[in-house]
Amino acid sequence: MHELSIAMSIVEMAQEEAESRGTVQVQAVHLRLGRLSGVVKEALLSSYEMACHATPLEGSRLLIEEIPVEVFCPKCEGPRLVTSIQWFCCPECGTPTPTVLRGKELEVVALDLKALETAE
Amino acid sequence: MSAEPRLVEVRKNVLKQNDVIARALRERFRQAGVLAVSFVSSPGSGKTAFLEKTLTLLHPRSRVAALVGDLATESDAARLARSQAPVKQIITGTVCHLEAAMVQNALDGWDLNDLDFLFIENVGNLVCPSSYDLGEDLRFVLLSVTEGEDKPLKYPTIFNSADVAIITKSDLAAAVEFDEAAARRNVQAVRPGMEVFKLSAKTGEGIAEYLEFLEHRRMRSSPPASARR
Numbered sequence: 001m002h003e004l005s006i007a008m009s010i011v012e013m014a015q016e017e018a019e020s021r022g023t024v025q026v027q028a029v030h031l032r033l034g035r036l037s038g039v040v041k042e043a044l045l046s047s048y049e050m051a052c053h054a055t056p057l058e059g060s061r062l063l064i065e066e067i068p069v070e071v072f073c074p075k076c077e078g079p080r081l082v083t084s085i086q087w088f089c090c091p092e093c094g095t096p097t098p099t100v101l102r103g104k105e106l107e108v109v110a111l112d113l114k115a116l117e118t119a120e
Numbered sequence: 121m122s123a124e125p126r127l128v129e130v131r132k133n134v135l136k137q138n139d140v141i142a143r144a145l146r147e148r149f150r151q152a153g154v155l156a157v158s159f160v161s162s163p164g165s166g167k168t169a170f171l172e173k174t175l176t177l178l179h180p181r182s183r184v185a186a187l188v189g190d191l192a193t194e195s196d197a198a199r200l201a202r203s204q205a206p207v208k209q210i211i212t213g214t215v216c217h218l219e220a221a222m223v224q225n226a227l228d229g230w231d232l233n234d235l236d237f238l239f240i241e242n243v244g245n246l247v248c249p250s251s252y253d254l255g256e257d258l259r260f261v262l263l264s265v266t267e268g269e270d271k272p273l274k275y276p277t278i279f280n281s282a283d284v285a286i287i288t289k290s291d292l293a294a295a296v297e298f299d300e301a302a303a304r305r306n307v308q309a310v311r312p313g314m315e316v317f318k319l320s321a322k323t324g325e326g327i328a329e330y331l332e333f334l335e336h337r338r339m340r341s342s343p344p345a346s347a348r349r
Contacts, residue, residue, distance in 0.1 A: 002248040038250035085276045096312030
């Protein structure tokens with residue numbers, strides 16, 4: 001279970017990014033998560049809540065876009081989505097392939113920021 | 121001041137810090153002509169016995185060293201010290217995997233130029249280590265015959281992230297009715313083309329081919345003498 005340390009890295013990264021943009025509050029973090037990243041979505045979501053506790057990100061949301069595994073088929077000479085991560089084959093011609101093009105992502109892609117009302 | 125939410129693009133790899141250190145380690149290994157090999161497996165698959173055998177057999181003819189990750193004890197390092205090779209324990213505490221920074225810190229005080237092989241034994245865990253690059257040249261995933269042939273299908277991510285699969289405890293294969301063909305099929309399903317070695321650290325079966333593979337890979341990875349600084 002390494003999702004908590006990953007969630008803490010996400011919170012830290014989002015906080016740094018937000019601080020560099022002035023007096024703002026992070027409302028949501030958009031994350032791209034590959035099916036081969038080794039990170040479980042559900043575990044990450046519950047860890048995120050814990051990681052946000054008592055930080056400026058408390059109450060923010062983690063929005064996860066899951067990325068399927070895409071391989072390169074040497075026979076069709078093109079990218080193909082595998083139907084199962086237990087079977088690294090081209091879904092069209094059945095050729096086995098170890099070449100992964102997408103699916104290992106663990107990336108913060110964007111933040112929803114809200115400007116804080118500053119005292120006048 | 122506007123209180124409308126706005127979307128700003130970030131695009132940053134969450135494990136960037138780890139990856140930066142891993143890349144630097146890989147470059148250090150390359151410069152020094154060291155082949156760095158990491159071992160991952162579930163607890164009890166025979167990683168330490170396999171590592172002990174590897175160190176003992178390589179030690180007379182090559183310069184070898186090992187880092188071993190463990191949650192709490194130092195007993196593995198004591199056991200491996202019998203091989204006469206330099207061994208350092210990395211105690212991870214509650215952390216269930218090794219990270220590149222832990223490897224970097226553990227290498228403090230060692231001159232990589234004095235080594236031919238560096239072995240890194242990860243914490244026994246088939247889930248978490250898959251996300252962390254340690255800068256190794258090769259990642260071996262171990263599967264003991266007593267664990268069952270379907271391990272690769274249950275943990276496809278770690279098998280996919282590895283370069284070589286090692287089937288250990290082959291001396292027990294008959295006793296547990298290990299279906300080797302099925303195990304090899306399952307490895308190929310999650311990582312087509314992956315090299316597989318079947319061996320026993322106890323009887324020595326299959327060890328010669330595996331050592332030959334290691335030596336061959338090291339020759340391939342070491343830079344020509346003229347490229348060394």
